[in-house]
Amino acid sequence: KAGVTQTPRYLIKTRGQQVTLSCSPISGHRSVSWYQQTPGQGLQFLFEYFSETQRNKGNFPGRFSGRQFSNSRSEMNVSTLELGDSALYLCASSLGGADQETQYFGPGTRLLVL
Amino acid sequence: GESVGLHLPTLSVQEGDNSIINCAYSNSASDYFIWYKQESGKGPQFIIDIRSNMDKRQGQRVTVLLNKTVKHLSLQIAATQPGDSAVYFCAELDTGRRALTFGSGTRLQVQP
Numbered sequence: 001k002a003g004v005t006q007t008p009r010y011l012i013k014t015r016g017q018q019v020t021l022s023c024s025p026i027s028g029h030r031s032v033s034w035y036q037q038t039p040g041q042g043l044q045f046l047f048e049y050f051s052e053t054q055r056n057k058g059n060f061p062g063r064f065s066g067r068q069f070s071n072s073r074s075e076m077n078v079s080t081l082e083l084g085d086s087a088l089y090l091c092a093s094s095l096g097g098a099d100q101e102t103q104y105f106g107p108g109t110r111l112l113v114l
Numbered sequence: 115g116e117s118v119g120l121h122l123p124t125l126s127v128q129e130g131d132n133s134i135i136n137c138a139y140s141n142s143a144s145d146y147f148i149w150y151k152q153e154s155g156k157g158p159q160f161i162i163d164i165r166s167n168m169d170k171r172q173g174q175r176v177t178v179l180l181n182k183t184v185k186h187l188s189l190q191i192a193a194t195q196p197g198d199s200a201v202y203f204c205a206e207l208d209t210g211r212r213a214l215t216f217g218s219g220t221r222l223q224v225q226p
Contacts, residue, residue, distance in 0.1 A: 004157075035214070042216055042219065043158075043205075045213035045214060056211045056212050092214075099212070102148060103148075105159070108156075
């Protein structure tokens with residue numbers, strides 16, 4: 001099975017712009033979670049989608065949003081970019097049907113905001 | 115590759131030695147724990163998991179120990195190899211929110 005894929009791998013944006021990142025989960029996985037990784041804050045949970053619905057959300061401002069499509073692919077959007085949004089954005093997928101499930105990560109999208 | 119932490123604790127071992135990486139978790143209600151390995155330029159890779167009704171679980175060359183009394187996890191790697199060099203994270207799952215909470219990570223350096 002192919003793993004979790006994320007596109008693009010690298011992005012450079014300027015402050016005030018918006019960005020959309022894409023994630024394709026492992027085939028058969030219906031849950032997609034997004035995480036932000038920075039040197040200062042480590043890995044932090046953004047949100048989780050299941051069956052096209054946001055099921056859980058972390059403590060991030062409303063500028064961070066996401067959606068999931070009927071084929072379980074997910075996108076996250078960050079509007080009005082700030083310098084502090086520079087990070088590695090990771091997507092993880094799991095089957096989604098049980099509570100204790102392993103989440104498998106993609107390679108991430110490296111976002112640099114100038 | 116990315117820096118996953120500017121001041122990560124580092125464990126340096128010789129090739130062939132056993133490595134022990136420790137982690138303290140915060141939520142006494144957490145009931146599922148995972149160890150991930152992250153190499154430069156890659157996303158976290160699943161190594162091994164353990165549920166709270168167990169105190170030990172073994173995989174290939176890896177063992178995870180869970181001590182719920184003191185909220186402590188450890189990852190033991192037998193016969194450490196240069197390919198084991200990476201940053202290792204423990205994560206606890208808040209099953210109510212389905213959100214992983216990650217530790218700050220430990221950098222493992224294997225000297226040939």
